[in-house]
Amino acid sequence: MEVKLPTFDSVFSIDCVIFGFEAGELKILLIERNEEPFKDWLALPGYIVEQDESIDDAAERILYELTGLRDLHMQQFHTFGEVNRHPQGRVITVAYYALIRINGQKELRPVTQFARKAFWHPVNELPKLAFDHSEIFNTGFSKIRRRLNYQPIAFELLPEKFTLTQLQSLYEAILNKKLDKRNFRKKMLSFGFLKELDEKQKGVSYRAAKLYKFDKRKYAKIFHNDMSIEK
Amino acid sequence: MEVKLPTFDSVFSIDCVIFGFEAGELKILLIERNEEPFKDWLALPGYIVEQDESIDDAAERILYELTGLRDLHMQQFHTFGEVNRHPQGRVITVAYYALIRINGQKELRPVTQFARKAFWHPVNELPKLAFDHSEIFNTGFSKIRRRLNYQPIAFELLPEKFTLTQLQSLYEAILNKKLDKRNFRKKMLSFGFLKELDEKQKGVSYRAAKLYKFDKRKYAKIFHNDMSIEK
DNA sequence: AGATAGTGTGTGAAAATTACACCATTAAAT
DNA sequence: ATTTAATGGTGTAATTTTCACACACTATCT
Numbered sequence: 001m002e003v004k005l006p007t008f009d010s011v012f013s014i015d016c017v018i019f020g021f022e023a024g025e026l027k028i029l030l031i032e033r034n035e036e037p038f039k040d041w042l043a044l045p046g047y048i049v050e051q052d053e054s055i056d057d058a059a060e061r062i063l064y065e066l067t068g069l070r071d072l073h074m075q076q077f078h079t080f081g082e083v084n085r086h087p088q089g090r091v092i093t094v095a096y097y098a099l100i101r102i103n104g105q106k107e108l109r110p111v112t113q114f115a116r117k118a119f120w121h122p123v124n125e126l127p128k129l130a131f132d133h134s135e136i137f138n139t140g141f142s143k144i145r146r147r148l149n150y151q152p153i154a155f156e157l158l159p160e161k162f163t164l165t166q167l168q169s170l171y172e173a174i175l176n177k178k179l180d181k182r183n184f185r186k187k188m189l190s191f192g193f194l195k196e197l198d199e200k201q202k203g204v205s206y207r208a209a210k211l212y213k214f215d216k217r218k219y220a221k222i223f224h225n226d227m228s229i230e231k
Numbered sequence: 232m233e234v235k236l237p238t239f240d241s242v243f244s245i246d247c248v249i250f251g252f253e254a255g256e257l258k259i260l261l262i263e264r265n266e267e268p269f270k271d272w273l274a275l276p277g278y279i280v281e282q283d284e285s286i287d288d289a290a291e292r293i294l295y296e297l298t299g300l301r302d303l304h305m306q307q308f309h310t311f312g313e314v315n316r317h318p319q320g321r322v323i324t325v326a327y328y329a330l331i332r333i334n335g336q337k338e339l340r341p342v343t344q345f346a347r348k349a350f351w352h353p354v355n356e357l358p359k360l361a362f363d364h365s366e367i368f369n370t371g372f373s374k375i376r377r378r379l380n381y382q383p384i385a386f387e388l389l390p391e392k393f394t395l396t397q398l399q400s401l402y403e404a405i406l407n408k409k410l411d412k413r414n415f416r417k418k419m420l421s422f423g424f425l426k427e428l429d430e431k432q433k434g435v436s437y438r439a440a441k442l443y444k445f446d447k448r449k450y451a452k453i454f455h456n457d458m459s460i461e462k
Numbered sequence: 463a464g465a466t467a468g469t470g471t472g473t474g475a476a477a478a479t480t481a482c483a484c485c486a487t488t489a490a491a492t
Numbered sequence: 493a494t495t496t497a498a499t500g501g502t503g504t505a506a507t508t509t510t511c512a513c514a515c516a517c518t519a520t521c522t
Contacts, residue, residue: 010282012243012323051241051321055312079310079325081286090282092243094310165468182471183511206467207518396499413502414480421478437498438487469518478509487500492493 010090014059015046015133016074017095017140018067019123020102021157026123026173027102028137031066031115037087038130044137045118046093059096067118068109072098073156077143078136085132097140099156148174152193155214163201163209164188193219241321245290246277246364247305248326248371249298250354251333252388257354257404258333259368262297262346268318269361275368276349277324290327298349299340303329304387308374309367316363328371330387379405383424386445394432394440395419424450 018029030042045066049058055076064070074096081092108118121127123141128134147153154170155162168184188194195215200208249260261273276297280289290305305327312323339349352358354372359365378384385401386393399415419425426446431439 010243012241049312049323052314054314055310055323058312076310079286079307081280081289081325083283083285092286094312163469180512181469182513185470186472187510201469204468205520207469207520209469394500411481412500413482416501417503418479432500435499436489438489438500440500464522466521467519470516471514473513474511476509476511478507480507481505482503485501488498490496490498492495 010092011086012049013046013091013093014049014055014062015044015093015095015136016059016063017044017077017097017137018063018069018072019097019099019144019157020120021170021173022102022120024169024173026170027120028123028126029067029069029108029118030121030129031110031118033114033130034116035114040116041130042121042127043130044133045115046133047114055094059094063098065112066110066115068107068111069100072100074098078139080132080136082132093136095136095140097144099144099153101157101159145174152214152219161197161199161211161213163211165209167212192222241323242317243280244277244322244324245280245286245293246275246324246326246367247290247294248275248308248328248368249294249300249303250328250330250375250388251351252401252404253333253351255400255404257401258351259354259357260298260300260339260349261352261360262341262349264345264361265347266345272361273352273358274361275364276346277364278345286325290325294329296343297341297346299338299342300331303331305329309370311363311367313363324367326367326371328375330375330384332388332390376405383445383450389445392428392430392442392444394442396440398443423453 016029020027020029029045031045033039033041033043045063047062047066049055049062053061056074059074059076060070060072063072063074075098076094076096079092079094083090085091085093102120108120110116110118123137126134126137129137144153148171154167154174157170158166164185165181167188168179168181171184172179193215195213195218197211197213199211201211202208247260251258251260260276262276264270264272264274276294278293278297280286284292286307287305290307291301291303294303294305295301306329307325307327310323310325314321316322316324333351339351341347341349354368357365357368360368375384379402385398385405388401389397395416398419399410399412402415403410424446426444426449428442428444430442432442433439
């Protein structure tokens with residue numbers, strides 16, 4: 001009964017596409033590799049899965065080790081399994097994405113020697129990346145663009161308190177198109193999950209904008225099941 | 232320079248959720264296992280990936296070996312990587328789905344001894360399945376339900392020539408809700424990718440319905456980029 | 463006091479969605 | 493020949509959603 005499974009002489013890894021938003025620009029997290037192959041190249045944070053950890057756990061651990069970032073909600077979006085992805089052998093990779101607030105405080109500090117450094121890079125004008133990481137990035141970017149239409153993922157990229165203009169410019173950055181201000185506000189507010197605060201922006205040299213919060217509880221109530229579908 | 236990659240002492244596999252539509256019912260393809268563990272249990276068609284084949288190729292091969300079916304367009308939809316999914320060791324599984332016309336002609340005939348037989352089973356009242364296959368099925372089913380809203384996947388389940396009533400009842404089976412006949416027809420026809428044929432249904436004991444075809448070329452023209460998104 | 467930069471607001475037209483019911487056609491049964 | 497059972501096929505009005513569009517207000521800086 002205790003049959004031993006055949007083993008698979010290959011490597012199983014994780015790559016992470018981590019989106020952030022800063023200064024009106026959408027960015028992703030890259031590392032500078034400190035190991036062959038592709039030493040000195042820029043790459044997505046990624047590494048090998050251990051045998052006794054789930055892939056979700058591995059994704060968290062690996063991102064932490066390479067960038068110092070923790071406790072993000074990462075979601076897998078695709079698995080890359082072509083035969084010749086890696087110059088040294090068969091590697092199968094599950095790609096994850098997350099969206100987070102870029103936060104000056106949280107320093108990006110790799111805790112392994114495998115990455116020399118980690119930093120944010122605008123998604124426009126990405127340089128060539130190691131392996132097939134450009135393809136992985138593109139796949140991930142299309143996924144979140146689509147997901148933006150039916151999931152409240154944008155709020156994970158903004159500070160807790162944000163203005164409607166910030167929210168709009170984030171949508172514009174992800175969708176890569178201009179939106180109409182009045183229609184955007186009307187629609188966002190009509191969802192009913194934005195909570196208007198009694199606070200205003202500070203330190204700006206123009207009329208201060210109202211601040212809003214994303215109200216998870218209301219969101220959950222409103223969209224208990226799904227958003228779309230007609231009769 | 233030629234660093235050997237560490238090997239991963241684990242198994243990498245594929246499971247397939249194959250949807251078909253027959254007699255007004257949505258069905259999936261199951262096999263009866265002929266090997267431990269879970270010998271004699273019902274399961275999704277699935278097996279181990281070889282080292283020199285891509286995961287997409289593996290999915291095709293495995294489905295063929297277990298069921299005799301070939302040349303479907305399978306798409307991966309999720310990777311299952313919990314540590315204790317398999318009683319005998321670490322197994323990571325990429326799950327694929329496909330939608331196909333069930334066709335009496337094409338016999339389901341496993342070509343390996345690993346499956347005793349393969350057969351279609353209605354998605355309602357699925358029995359307990361081996362491993363975590365029930366969870367895999369559920370995940371896949373939600374995916375296609377969502378994808379139905381923005382991709383023309385339903386046509387893959389119908390014969391080449393179909394009636395609008397058949398199309399509607401398929402939508403109803405997937406979405407698990409009744410739709411309004413007039414609105415459904417109006418909407419479907421308004422897309423402009425259904426080609427009305429000069430033919431009618433035969434062999435029915437009531438008024439014969441017009442037959443339609445899905446016109447891929449027109450579909451591609453109309454939806455070159457994407458369907459949704461507002462301004 | 464004036465320049466600057468971004469905030470905040472409403473309406474009307476067009477399009478899409480929804481609700482809703484009856485006659486037409488065919489084959490089989492009588 | 494007539495009836496029955498089953499499904500095919502069609503239109504309209506009310507409602508909701510989407511879209512296009514422009515200007516006055518406020519805070520700060522000089």
